Amino acid sequence: MCEKILLIDGHSILNRAFYGLPDLTSPEGLHTGAVYGFLNILFRVLEEEKPEYLAVAFDRSEPTFRHQKYPEYKGTRKPMPEELKEQLPLLQEMLAAMGITTISLAGYEADDLLGTLAKRSEEKGMDVTVLSGDRDLLQLASKKTLIRIPKTAKGQTLIESYHEDEVLEHYQVTPSQIIELKALMGDSADNISGIPGVGEKNATRLIKEYGTVENAYAHAEEIPQKRARESLLEHYELAQLSRELAAICTDSPVEFSCEDAKVGDLYTKEAYELCRKLDFRSFLNRFDPAQVNEDSMEQDFFTCSDFEGCEALFEKAAQAEAVGVSLLGDKEGTYGLGLALNEDEIYYIPVQGMTTPGYLSEKLESLSQNTMLCSMDVKAMLKHIELRPEAKVFDCGIAAYLLNPLKSTYTYEELARDYLDGKAIPAKEELLGKISLKKAWEQDMPELEQLACYMAYTAFCVRGPLEEKLKETSMWKVYTEIELPLVFTLDSMEKWGIEVKGEELKNYGDQLTVRIQELEKLIWQQAGEEFNINSPKQLGVILFEKMGIPGGKKTKTGYSTSADILEKLAPDHPIVNDILEYRQLAKLKSTYADGLGAVIEADGRIHSTFNQTITATGRISSTEPNLQNIPVRMELGRLIRKVFVPEPGFVFLDADYSQIELRVLAHMSGDEKLIQAYREAEDIHRLTASQVFHIPLEEVTPLQRRNAKAVNFGIVYGISSFGLSQDLSITRKEAAAYIQKYFETYPSIKGFLDGLVEQGKEKGYVSTMFGRRRPVPELKSSNFMQRSFGERVAMNSPIQGTAADIIKIAMNRVYKRLLDEKLRSRLVLQVHDELLIETWKDEIPQVSRILEEEMKGAAHLAVELEVDMHQGDNWYEAK
DNA sequence: GGCCTCACG
DNA sequence: ACGTACGTGAGGCCC
Incomplete structure (x- = not known):
């Protein structure tokens, strides 16, 4: 076997990764998507090719020999957008960290260096692989030199391979004739003009026939295609010039020593830290933990499994102002507790023997009266231990969410990195892999101690920085007065859940099935064949090809069959109405009838999870199941609400804010006309x-x-x-x-919205009335689409977010009053502008009053906050 | 796992 | 010219 060298066209692969993939942003706000994509391709090719040597070539900013020879020459690279330009040094830093040789040479493009090194290596008898996004490089292909070109097809990255033969097969010309081809047909990506009137087909035909541009010119009179013939005769000089520009130089004076380019261990500590800094999580498991985590903290971890020891530990904890806690547990059980007394005394107490979940709960409950419990996720902890809403707690996840609500997760290792100067600690996945907590606990895995301790340590340490930053950003009040109390409100809602009549739900589903089957038959009949109506792909083919309905393409993958498209076709095509009805029923059946039925728990109730750290605007979200999107707009769907019922002796009271977002707009903009409108209007629209x-x-x-x-x-x-x-x-x-007229009617609105965009651009974020922030990085984008999106976000978020703040305040106040007044009634659901209370019948007047007072009184706006309230024996009736 | 579609505010 | 309303979550299909 020959030795192999892999040569990479740095700019071209980075470019490809930039345009082919969604952008990513590091925690520090750097654009990183292209670097990420580059590394993905690099790793893949390394694994496939297993080269002994590796080098990455880059262009230089200086003019090249092409510029000197041809003054009009503009260079082969398009100007880079800012988001890409800033990633170039990042990539080079990463390559340096991985010990990968990079080369560049003033006066030459990366192509020329690749060409030169490919040739030299071949001469040494080595195999060569050149990786580039640029098909120009195909001219270098030979028996020994393989050209690889990444290509995105159907969302997957394929890396095509070309030796000499494959070039011949695909392009019907030899690699060196690729240059001749380019000279004739040009290459817009490469700023090579080619000659007018000659495209790929004609160029290929001519080069196949005559071998070179020169020879084609010599035989020009024989060319049968009039346009190509005349164009070649007229523009021969241009073609010659293009030919010279397209030719890659293979004898540049680049200094290169193969030995320096030997592939070593790429997975260095420096590279690991950079991957962490840039948040390239999927790469982290490539690194050897022993090598990259030299400064292990494990000497600070102690497992305490004897009862006396635990007692002493909690006593010591009670002396502290704050401790870090992490409770390991899931739906099936409680497995252990991490307890950080300070930065270097961190304990793990496994659940075993006398240290039962009840014992831990009792200890933490009493500890929390005077010592602040810092936790990554207080609400999750409340599922295992009981704390009163007055308990002293700090929720790191929520604090981090307020500081940057755009992140998708707030895990301890991210918080350590983000708030402890980039401190690197192993993530849960690195410690446990895919093993569940339960399994790890049953097998007494030592990683459980590490997990609990790292988590408790982080919770303890990040609290200070988080608190400081919340105060700096004026979000301390939002944190303490809205979000932290809400943890207990939401926990209570989750624990109560809501009763759902499983049998009625099943009947409802069965009725749907009958009609779904009828419709299915009907649709198949009209289509003339059986197919999967649930497949947009198959449906598109049936409607727009087989049946010839005009509708055209819309999506990347095929025809759009969404309801708004189909509705426009319905009048002329009966099948479309049947499909629309089928879709509606199929949705009701799968998501609601079956979906909800599957999550009714043993107590006959559904316990959704309300997530407090998901949305960019400050709303909460609901999962497993989502109870915030139960049908209401269509009658058939709305009937599902009849299976949501209160316990015997209770009724539902449902209260919703009337047009809260428009009222918030009226208040925040201060538009007198709109405010006045609300003061007098019955019907604002x-x-x-x-x-x-x-x-x-x-x-x-x-x-x-x-x-x-x-x-x-x-x-x-x-x-x-x-x-x-x-x-x-x-x-x-x-x-x-319409919009113009609206702005004329309410003159302050436009200024207000423009001001929000202005503020977003200036400060990088917009804020709600209560100071909650949303960063809007899109406003800085050079991409029109993204920037426009940023503008809409800047206008919407303060309004949606303020409404979210208001109902959160109302929820906390309602929850507190129900507790304080010792009522049996309980808050069970929130749907953005609506609260549902399972109300003890005797308490109806009192609860109505509480809802009205606390919802209206949650904020004082220039317009009244109006609340509509309904009562019923199920959710359908209470709406 | 990404895409499409659709349920809600 | 670009190709869109803002914010979510879930199920089905298809690679």
Whole structure:
């Protein structure tokens, strides 16, 4: 076997990764997506090729010999957008950290260096692989030199391979003739112009026939295609020039020693730390933990499994102002507790013998009266130990969420990195892999001690920095007065859950099945064949190809069959209505009838999880199951709400804010006209229509009201004429006219929204009335789409977020009053602007009063916060 | 695991 | 010119 060298075109692969993948942003706000993509490709090719030597070539900013020879030459690289440019040094830093040789040479492009080294290596008898995104490099292919080109197909990255033969097969010309081909057809990516009127087909034909541009010119008279012939005769000089530009130099004076480029251990400590810093988590498991975690903390960890020891430990903990705690447990059990007394006394207490979950709960409960328990996730802890809402706790996950709500996870190792100067500690996945807590506990794995201790340690240590940053950013009040109390409110809601009648749900599902099967038959009949109606792909083919319905492509992968497209086709094609009904029923059956049925627990109730650290705006979300998207808009779906019932002796009281977001807008913008409108209006959309269209209130038509309502929504979403036009099925021009009229009617609104965008650009974030922040990095993007998105976000988030703050305040206050007044009634659901209370019948008047007072009183706005309330024996009736 | 579709505010 | 309304979660398909 020959030795092999892998040569990489640095810029071209980075470019490809940048355009082919979604961008990522590191915790410090650096763009990193292209570097990530580059490394992914690098690792893959290394594994496939297993080269002994490796070098990455980069272009230089200086003019090259091509510039000197041809003054008009503009260079082969397009100017890089800022988001890509800043990643270049990052990539070079990473390559340096991995000990990978990089080369560049003033006066030459990376291509030339690759060409030179490929040739020299071949001469030494080595095998060569060249990795580039640029097909120009195919001219270097030979029996010994393999060209590899990454290509994105169907979302997957394929890396094509070309030796000499494959070039011949694909392009019907030899590698060296690739240059001739380019000279004729040009290459826009490479700024090679080619000659007019000759495309790929003609160029290939000519080069196949005549071998070179020169020879084709010599035989020009024989060329049968008139346009190609004339163009070649006329533009021969241009073709010659292009030929020279396209030719890669293979004898540049680059200094290179193979020995320096020997592939060593890429997985160094420096590379590991950089991967952590850039948040490249999927790469971390490539590193050998023993090598990269030299400064292990494990000497500070102690397992305490005897009862006396634990007693002493809790006594010592009680002397501390704060301790870090981590409770290991899941739905099936409680396995142990990590306890950090300070930075270097960290204990693990496994659940065993006398240290039962009940014992730990009791100890922590009493500890929390005077000592602050710092935890990564207090609500999760509350599932194993009982704490009163007055307990002293610090929730690191929530604090970190407030400081940056855009992250998807807030794990301890991320927090350590982000708030302890990049401190690297192993993540749960690194310690346990895919082994469950339960399994690890049963097998007494030592990693459990490490996990609990690292977590408790982090919780203890990050509290200070988090608190400091929350105060710096003026979010301390949001944290202490809204989010932290909400932990207990949500925990209570989760524990109560809501009763669901399983049998009725099943009946409902069975009825759906009957109709679904009817529709299925009907649809198959009309289509003339059986197919999977649930497959958009198959459905698209049936509708738009087989049945020939005009509708056209829309998505990357095929035809769009979404409801808004199908609805437009429905009048002319009966099958479409059946499909729409089928879809609706299939959704109800799978997501709701079956989905909800599967999560009813032994107590006959559904216990959703309310997540407090998910949304970018400050709303909560609901999962497993999602109880915030139970159907209501269509009657058939709405019927599902009949299976949500209160316990005997209770009724539901459902209270929702009326147009809270528009009211927030009125308040925050201070628009007198809109505020006045709310003071007098029964029907704000109708009044908006009357004011925007300058007509008396009584003369507003239903259509005008509908349009005004859509504009009101649009304003809250960060208005755009395109979005509004889509929603109302009108032209952009008409939509723009509506928006303009709206702004004329409510003159302060435009200034307010513009101000939000301005603030977002200036400060990098926008804020709610209560100081909650949302960063808007998209506003700095050079990409129009992203920037526009940033503008809409800047307009929407303060409004949606303020409404979220208000209902959170209301929830806390309602929850507290129910407790303080020792009522049996309980808060069970929140759906963004709505609260559902399972109310003890005797307490109906009192609870109604509480809801009204606390919801209306949650914030004092320039307009009243109006609350609608309904009572019922199930959720359907209470709405 | 990504994409499409659709349920909610 | 670009190709969109803001914020979510879940199920089914298909690679």
